[in-house]
Amino acid sequence: MRRPTIVGTLVGASLLTLLSAGSVASGGWYGPTRVVADDYPVSPSVVLKAGVFHAAYLHTQPIGGDVANGIFYASTQTGVWTKERVTTGDDFYARPSIAVDDQGHAFIAFARGDPEASRILLASNETGSWVVEPITATLDRYDVAPNLAFSGDDLWLTFYRMGRGVFFGSDAGGSWTFTRIATTVGLCPIQALPSLAVGPGGKPWVAYEAARSPASGCLGGASAGIRVATRDGTTWSTQTVTTSLNDLGPDLATGGSGRPQLSIQRAGSGVLLTKRDAAGSWIPLQWVAAGDDATLAVDASNKAHLAYEGPAGVEYATNRSGSWARLPLTDYSIDFGTSSPPVVLLTGQGKARVLYARSESDGSEESLGLYLAREP
Numbered sequence: 001m002r003r004p005t006i007v008g009t010l011v012g013a014s015l016l017t018l019l020s021a022g023s024v025a026s027g028g029w030y031g032p033t034r035v036v037a038d039d040y041p042v043s044p045s046v047v048l049k050a051g052v053f054h055a056a057y058l059h060t061q062p063i064g065g066d067v068a069n070g071i072f073y074a075s076t077q078t079g080v081w082t083k084e085r086v087t088t089g090d091d092f093y094a095r096p097s098i099a100v101d102d103q104g105h106a107f108i109a110f111a112r113g114d115p116e117a118s119r120i121l122l123a124s125n126e127t128g129s130w131v132v133e134p135i136t137a138t139l140d141r142y143d144v145a146p147n148l149a150f151s152g153d154d155l156w157l158t159f160y161r162m163g164r165g166v167f168f169g170s171d172a173g174g175s176w177t178f179t180r181i182a183t184t185v186g187l188c189p190i191q192a193l194p195s196l197a198v199g200p201g202g203k204p205w206v207a208y209e210a211a212r213s214p215a216s217g218c219l220g221g222a223s224a225g226i227r228v229a230t231r232d233g234t235t236w237s238t239q240t241v242t243t244s245l246n247d248l249g250p251d252l253a254t255g256g257s258g259r260p261q262l263s264i265q266r267a268g269s270g271v272l273l274t275k276r277d278a279a280g281s282w283i284p285l286q287w288v289a290a291g292d293d294a295t296l297a298v299d300a301s302n303k304a305h306l307a308y309e310g311p312a313g314v315e316y317a318t319n320r321s322g323s324w325a326r327l328p329l330t331d332y333s334i335d336f337g338t339s340s341p342p343v344v345l346l347t348g349q350g351k352a353r354v355l356y357a358r359s360e361s362d363g364s365e366e367s368l369g370l371y372l373a374r375e376p
Contacts, residue, residue, distance in 0.1 A: 027327040028376050029316075029327065029329065029373050029374060029375055029376065030373070030374040030376060031329075031371065031372055031373040031374055032314070032329055032330060032354070032356070032371040032372060032373040033371060033372055033373075034358075034367075034369045034370070034371050035074075035081045035355075035369070035370055035371065035372045036055075036074045036081055036083050036369050036370035037366075037368070037369045038057075038059055038072070038083075038357075038368060038369045038370065039065060039067065039359075039365050039368045039369075040059060040060045040061065040065065040359045040368065041057045041058070041059055041072075041357035041358070041359055041368070041369060041370060042057065042058050042059075042060055042092065042335060042338045042340040042357055042359055043057060043058050043094070043095045043096060043338070043339075043340050043357070044056070044057040044340070044343055044355060044356065044357045044370065045057070045096050045097045045098045045108075045343070046098065046343045046345060046355050047098055047099065047100045047345075048345040048346070048347065048353060049100045049104070050104070051347070051348070052075060052076050052077050052104065053074075053075055053076045053081075053353075053355070053372075054073070054074075054075045054077075054098055054100045054104075054106050055073070055074045055075065055098065055355065055370060056071060056072070056073055056074075056086070056096040056097070056098040056106070056108045056110075057071070057072055057074070057096065057357055057370065058070070058071055058072075058090065058091075058092070058094045058095070058096060058110075059071075059072055060091070060092055060359075068088050068089065069088070069089055069090055069091060070085055070086065070087045070088040070089060070090050071085075071086040071087040071090055071094060071096050071108060071110055071123065072084065072085055072086060073086050073098075073106055073108065073125070073130075074370060075106070077104060084130075086108060086123045086130050086132075087110070087112075087123060087130075087132060090110060090111075090112055091113075092338070093111050093113060093118065093144055094110040094111050094112065095110065095111060095144065095145055095146065096108050096109065096110040096146075097109045097110070097146050097147050097148040098148065099148045099149050099150045099155060100150070101126075101150060101153075105124065105125055105126040106124065106125050107122060107123070107124045107126075107148060107155060108122070108123040108124070108148075109121070109122050109135065109146035109147075109148040109157055109159075110123070110146060111143060111144045111145070111146060111159075113142065113144075117141060117142060118141075118142050118143055118144060119134055119135070119136045119137065119141075119143050120134070120135045120136045120143045120146045120157070120159050121133065121134050121135060122134075122135050122148075122155075135157065135169070135176050136159070136176075136178075141161050141162070141164065142161065142162035142163070143159050143160070143161050143162075144159065144160055144161075144162065145159055145160045145191070145192060145193045145194060146158070146159045147159070147194055147195055147196040148196075149196050149197070149198050150198070151170075151198045151202040151204070152202060154170055154171060154172040154202075155170070155171045156168070156169070156170050156196060156198065156204060157169045157170070157176075157196075158194040158195075158196045158206050158208075159194065160191070160192035160193065160194060160208070161180075162184075162189070163184060163185065163189070164180070164183070164184060164185060165180045165181070165182050165183040165184045165185065166180070166181055166182040166184075166192055166194050166206065166208045166229075167179065167180050167181065168181050168196075168204065168206060168229075168231075168236075179236065181206060181229045181236050181238070182208060182210065182227065182229065182238065184211045186213075186214070187211035187212060187213060187214070187222075188211050188212045188213070188214055188218035188222035189211070189218070189222055190209050190210075190211045190222045190223055191209060191248065192208050192209050192211075193208070193209060193248070193249065193250070194206050194207065194208040194250075195207045195208070195250050195251045195252045196252070197252035197253055197254050197260055198254070199230075199254050199258050199259075199260065200254075200258035203230060203231065203232075203258075204230065204231050205228060205229075205230050205252050205254070205260045206228065206229045206230070206252075207226060207227070207228045207229075207241075207250035207251070207252045207260075207262055208226070208227055208229075208250065209223050209225075209226060209247070209248050209249075209250065210223065210224040210225055210226065210227045210240075211223070211224055212224040212245065220245065221245030221246065222245070223244075223245045223246070223247060223248055224243060224245065225240060225241065225242040225243040225244050225245070225247050226240075226241045226242045226247050226248075226250050226262070226264050227239065227240055227241065228241055228250075228252070228260070228262065228276075228282075239282065241262060241264075241274060241282050242264065242285070244266060246266050246267040246268060246269070247264050247265070247266050247267075248264070248265060248267075249263075249264060249265040249292065249293065249294065249339075249341075250262055250263070250264050251263045251264075251294060251295050251296045252296070253296045253297050253298045253304075254298060255298030255299055255300060255301070255302040255303070256298075256299070256300040256301055256302050257302050259275065259276045259277070259278070259302075260275065260276050261273065261274070261275040261276075261296060261298050261302075261304055262274050262275065262282070262296070263288070263294045263295070263296040263304075263306055264285075264294075265291075265292040265293070265294060265308075269287065270287060270288065270289055270290040270291055270292070271287075271288040271289050271290075271291050271292065271294045271306060271308050271317075272285040272286065272287055272288060273285065273286045273288050273296070273304055273306070274286065275302075275304075288304075288306060288308075288317050288324060289306075289308060289310060289315060289317050289324070289326055290310060290311055291308040291309050291310040291311065291315060292308065292309055293308055293309045293339060293340070293341035293342070294306050294307065294308035294341060295307050295308070295341050295342065295343050295344050296344065297344045297345060297346045297352070299320070299346055299350045300350060301320075301350075303318060303319055303320040304318060304319050305317075305318045305320070305344050305346060305352050306318070306344060307341070307342040307343060307344035307354045307356070308341065308342065309333070309334065309341065309342065310326075310328065312328060312330075312331050312332075313328060313329065313330035313331050313332050313333060313334065314328075314329045314330045314334060314342045314354065314356055314373075315327060315328050315329060316329055316344065316352060316354055316373070318352070329354060329373045332358075332360070332362065333360050334356050334357065334358045334359070334360055334371075335357070335358070335359045335360050336359065336360055338359065340356075340357055340359070341356075342354055342355065342356035343355050343356065351374070351375045351376075352374075352375040353372065353373070353374055353375070354372070354373045355370060355371065355372050355373075356370070356371055357369075357370055357371075358370075358371055
């Protein structure tokens with residue numbers, strides 16, 4: 001439910017046409033093509049809605065750079081890529097997450113903090129200019145890693161409150177209300193990085209990294225594996241999907257069946273995939289590829305599509321044909337270990353699109369920015 005705004009900020013937009021030709025990559029794909037110039041973009045969040053790309057990302061000022069840190073928004077609403085500044089001064093932990101309503105208005109959740117605390121804020125261009133308001137009001141906690149999505153006309157949000165747990169919130173009642181769905185009080189410190197998916201009928205699914213007990217030791221790995229929580233009515237229930245301390249980076253998606261699929265990364269192994277079967281259990285993990293920082297999309301036929309950072313660069317994998325096919329998209333690293341994964345999206349026809357932020361230079365600023373690869 002939309003709410004009265006609090007603080008308004010209007011920023012200028014700059015027009016960016018496609019910055020390089022749409023070359024054909026291996027496998028018949030087009031690109032990757034640089035679509036937005038930026039000398040240090042990280043943590044892109046992307047929605048493809050009605051054929052229009054909407055992307056939010058954090059610009060982090062490099063040494064010697066002259067562009068201030070902050071959240072930027074880029075889209076193809078005008079038919080070409082444009083970008084505009086949303087905020088100024090936010091740092092690496094902002095990790096923006098974008099959701100878009102049926103009218104094409106963008107909503108961006110991000111974390112803003114200082115050495116003492118952080119909170120989640122929401123930026124929106126619903127009024128025609130960017131308006132920023134706090135979602136979590138406490139200033140004595142570290143609220144980080146927001147994940148935002150629409151369910152009908154309502155916004156849903158998950159985030160991690162450091163040392164407290166994973167929270168789920170909704171603005172359905174006209175103001176934000178939150179429920180803690182997993183606790184980390186007294187447990188080992190973790191990243192959590194919750195992932196939110198919306199199932200049929202507006203059913204929420206939240207995957208997150210669980211925390212180990214200090215009694216079992218924190219130094220060897222704080223994770224207790226991956227959990228998935230869901231809500232039936234007003235009651236939350238949780239399933240344990242994995243118990244390995246090497247598992248992190250969950251990403252959830254639902255497809256034609258409405259049942260969720262889940263990708264994770266396992267240190268020393270790579271990208272793994274599982275899905276919930278009709279009986280409500282999670283099938284054994286399948287190995288997808290060597291790599292990490294994976295994102296997942298599921299098509300109408302319940303086939304999985306993943307983008308991830310492989311040993312040499314960005315790769316795409318799918319089991320559309322019944323077995324796993326993998327396609328290298330780049331032969332270079334895209335960042336300096338910033339947990340800034342490439343994002344896979346699907347068109348209405350089920351064609352894959354991979355967008356990533358490149359902040360690791362080959363010696364030229366002209367190589368940095370947002371890139372898009374397109375399946376023909």
